[in-house]
Amino acid sequence: MMRMAICLVTDSASDINETIARDYNIKVVPLTVHFGDQHHYKDREEIDSKKFFEYLESFDVHPHTAQVNPLVFEACFREIVDQGDEVVGIFLSAEMSGTYNSAMMAKNALEEQADRVTIIDSKMVTLGQALIVYEAAKLIREGKDRSTVERMIEEKIEKVESAIVVDTLEYLKKGGRLSAGEAFIGSVLKLKPILQLKDGKLIPKGKVRGRKKAIKWIKEWLDENQFDLSDKTVAFAHAEEEEYLQALKELIQKQYRPKETIDCRVGGVVGTHSGPGAIALCFVND
Structure with a gap:
């Protein structure tokens, strides 16, 4: 019986570089950056780092960010499991954002397919989150199964x-x-x-x-x-x-x-x- 592939999912707060995301087929789901009520952008997709800091200098209003909507995560997870694969999702610290909780809501919405999705709180953001995602990507490429990846990554997060x-x-x-x-x-x-x-x-x-x-x-x-x-x-x-x-x-x-x-x-x-x-x-x- 062919083993299911594991697809790694993270969010844009990881700031993971595009080369790693591409080479390891990591799906990066964007948070949203808002400059006031009129200007909002999907992080990394509609506004990159350089443009964000240019706007930070030029806009009068201080930006704020919005977590990923559970429906966006649900669509992402469902596409993966409908193909017969599994999900390991590693997200921005739950202490800093509701994004992790959104991912959990999306997992639960999959009902009978929810057991094919593992959600991990990285307890990190930016480079710390990116490093944990990268370590998971290497474990998956080595052929580790989903439960082993979860266990080893949880251990690494604490270190x-x-x-x-x-x-x-x-x-x-x-x-x-x-x-x-x-x-x-x-x-x-x-x-x-x-x-x-x-x-x-x-x-x-x-x-x-x-x-x-x-x-x-x-x-x-x-x-x-x-x-x-x-x-x-x-x-x-x-x-x-x-x-x-x-x-x-x-x-x-x-x-x-x-x-x-x-x-x-x-x-x-x-x-x-x-x-x-x-x-x-x-x-x-x-």
């Missing part, structure tokens, strides 16, 4: 280490994640918050003054924890700041020699809160 440097506090303030006073003081002192993805949330990890010190902080964090990257895939991301990220990548590649690296460009979902200039790296510490 993700990350450092995200936000270049400006302005957009955290606009998005309600920071008070105006905190943003003003941070801007005057040129503070760069360093965040991490943990338990489905973005939480503070540290703060430094200036970009060079941010990269130095990451190096010290890697050294203090004695992380060995030589057998790991390291994911990098930037919010329209390739030169800044390149300085970090060169340091990591020269001094820590990771087994593999993947790149992501921050899109509209995360860019709404980070603003331009953010850089990040993450890896699974297993």
Whole structure:
């Protein structure tokens, strides 16, 4: 009896790069980015990263994002299972968005076919989510079955280490994640918050003054924890700041020699809160 193929599905908040999505046949379902009531775009499909940050600078209104509608997920899942295949869906942290819950609603709507769909809360966003999706894609290509993929990915999610440097506090303030006073003081002192993805949330990890010190902080964090990257895939991301990220990548590649690296460009979902200039790296510490 021929074994069912496994189709991997994620959402656009993963910022997974198009080459990986294409090479591993990953379906990327878009969230929606809204600039006021009149302008709304399907993330990655109708607005790319470059255009989003251009609009962020030019529009007077701060954007907001909307989760994927359950009916969109249902249509995606149904198309796959109707072909006789199975679904592994890995989505944006349930702590940050209703997208995961939308996917669960869509799965349940499939009724007798629901048992052919596995939904996983990545507890991540952007590069962390992309890395977990990529790890799942490799397991599927190796021939692992759906339950094995789920088990191994759940284990990897708990072992993700990350450092995200936000270049400006302005957009955290606009998005309600920071008070105006905190943003003003941070801007005057040129503070760069360093965040991490943990338990489905973005939480503070540290703060430094200036970009060079941010990269130095990451190096010290890697050294203090004695992380060995030589057998790991390291994911990098930037919010329209390739030169800044390149300085970090060169340091990591020269001094820590990771087994593999993947790149992501921050899109509209995360860019709404980070603003331009953010850089990040993450890896699974297993």
